[in-house]
Amino acid sequence: MPTDPRRLRGDAPLLDAWLRFQEEAPTPFTIPGHKQRRDLVGDVIAGDVPLYAGLDTMKLSRGVVDEAEDRAGRLWGADLCRFSVGGSTHGNQALALAVGRPGDTVVVARTLHRSMLLGLVLAGLNPVWVRPEVDPGHGLPVGVTAAALEAALASAPHAKAVFIGDPSYVGTVGDVGSLAEVAHRYGAPLVVDAAWGAHLGFHPALPPHALAAGADALVTSAHKALPAWSQGAIVLARSRRISRSRLDAGVEATATTSPAGAILASIDAARALLQRDGHALLDEVITAVASARRRLERVAGLVVLDGPTVDATRLVVVLPGTGADGNDVEADLLAAGMPVEMADRDTVVAMITLADTRRGIEDFALALVEAVERHRGPARPVVSAGVWSVDPVVVTSPREAFFARRESVPVERAVGRVCAELVAPYPPGIPVLAPGEEVTVDAVDALRAARAAGSRIAYAADPTVRTLDVVAE
Template identity: 70%
Template sequence: MPTDPRGLRGDAPLLDAWLRFHEQPPAPFTIPGHKHRTDLVGDVIAGDVPLYGGLDTVKLTGGVLADAEARAAVLWGADVCRFSVGGSTHANQALALAIGSEGDRVLVGRTLHRSVLLGLVLAGLEPVWLRPDLDAATGLPLGVSPAAVEDGFRRAPDAVAVLVGDPAYVGTVGDVAGLADVAHRHGRPLVVDAAWAAHFGFHPALPQHALALGADALVTSAHKTLPAWSQAAYLLARTDRIDPARLEAAVEATHTTSPAGAILASADAARALLARDGVELLGALVDRVARARATLSDIPGLVVLDGPHVDPAKLTLVLGGTGADGVRVERDLIAEGLPVEMADRDTIVALVTVADDDVSVGRLGDALAAALERHRGEPRPVVPAAAWNVDPIVVTTPRTAFFAQHESVPIEAAIGRTCAELVAPYPPGVPVLAPGEQVTAAAVEALRTAHRHGTRVAYAADASLATLRVLRSDRGRAPEPAQRHTASSVEEA
């Protein structure tokens, strides 16, 4: 029988239901089809209990999911919480459906994950892109500024919402309170994709979470910085500016009707752990990362992100001054059984969580120091990654382009045409080209450079970048002058 993890029983209704299922296993005539027999396909299905007919009855008469979500809403100070088994991706797309109607414009930070852009496709929303500020010393994004949002409302006064990602993938933290002030001054909600910040707000050394800073909705992944199953996420919202009925309908429209109970139970357990032991666990995490940063900062030429606008629990390294290639360093780390969250030529991001200890973080630090020394070369200047430096030229809406007739052409011939697909270096999964945007020579060169440096270029139909999908409708047509507006919405095109 599974043990009761860290004594959380009684504090986590979904976890309790998962444990009871294993204590008194039924002979179910419901899904899943494996019926919990590990002799058929092995332990790969161990622990897989459905919500319907597993953690609860098929009719959900026990109410354990609603109970767990209500407890999470209280913990984060939200009016509504929904658990997702589709990660922050599902939560972002549900919010896109909830905040506007087809044809509405929204202000969108360009560092947001691809899931938000696909949410715009689903909802038929038109983005008015907001560029983040970049740090001159590191080339990394600092966040979308309140001034950028104010400028967005000047360009699109009818925008129905503001969507930003904060903190950034690399751990930099923006002015969420300032963004909320601007959005609310215009009577609009602020939606924050904080996928990497489920730990924010639960220790005095950490930034406050977005809802505490005035945001109207917060998306965060339980499986990234908390000890939950992959795909577990929370969607949290206040309902002053977001219609709860519309949000509920959007969540139901986009999630699976067969949610994995183990994922839900783990999200519940992670929430209960955070509520009970968050200060202790997160304090140890912050101290551990601080020690690792101090040690790595002694490496000549290496920049270790730190300071008041950086997540104290994130370990992000900028390698230009060492001359080392981050992709080669990553290969060495993988060979030692120490894969990191992200590595491109100039940047390494290592995700340290409450599940780490001094031994694991010490091994990582030693391996990083050795690999950087092995691959040390001539220092090189900072070149912002394509994901942070894109200047989109919007020709038509993402939805229109997504469903339009398209064709594949040699990538050089695609320059000046309208992109029909989403292309993004991964990680972080931030688009360099999106459906409906003009293919520019700068974007093509940025993608080729990332590919040449060993970064995976994801989501394109042709991963080699020899060809690109473009709209057939603009075949042979030169770009119109109005299409040269950048970081804008389609009303300017």
């Protein structure tokens, strides 16, 4: 169902402003410095229109951003909506600044993205960690349970907020409604990092979005599940438990003062498309993914994530029963021009969105089957990755450890010391170690295992994990 973007311009004020800039072709005496000249550095700057003196006047007198954010807020049922050109990273950190003060305690799902953990550093918040359940059948997380959250809040009854991620990186979804009920009993707002779930709530085969399920704030990436430019994200909140002024201040404190108008316009266009044609586009994709899953389930030993706890648009397979190595499978898919969102030894994650086509999904499933069969070997047991299972041992606050004097030591000598850096296999970018935590044998083993399985160790000073930065004694 191709859509002429001009058909959306009446419903998308930022898209309309972007198109109008292209049509009028002004001669700007403002930044950006390329002045729309493609003969200098090429088409790499094509479409780059600033917000200030581009989509709007330098004084923002047209109010196009406010209008676009208001439309998105109404669509998701939020009291406050802010667009971001800094991805969900920006939204997570703005919300960390909005909910508490330095020294306050918050409950945080350990499988949240590193951006939230660094948000704790920025805001000076102290985490009480809660882990999602892990399904032993596939070794992947299926969401934080209400009972686990209840236990965490009982240990920290004065927590200022609860932060969870839903859907997960691998497309599993939890019971956000039950989590909201538990959080609210303790007077805490529930903040959901739904970076991978901007499409949720817009088709009956999908779970409701977090706000509809009772959450107080939602961060989502318009560039992940929707067809926006990279870095486009949306922050949505209800003001009963989250201060509008504090959230606005948090957004402004962490935002660029030169936002890319093209990213903003693409967020607005993606919202308009979702509102107008989302159901039909998602319907085609969900049907195609269901067909692909049935094809993949016929492959001996291959586990395909499915069922009510899995996003109906996501295609995730677990390989140990086939004996194939996901890194080899990924290499074949890359050679076929089909890069995937994630691949390690045991798992392949394909990100499918409403921009995909039935034929493309069918071709991918066929290529995946052929690659698995090509690399089939002796079956091995399913082992949950350390990123999902290592329990952190908190020694000091993330902020204190982040700013402490640090030293680099061999990893064997780091065991028992306080970690001063954030270390995470990527993807998914979820930390095994964070500032302020004790370096344990389990954490070191998990990092070594992730690296041996083909993951890149991100954010660490030494990505080989031969050394770690620890708080100096």
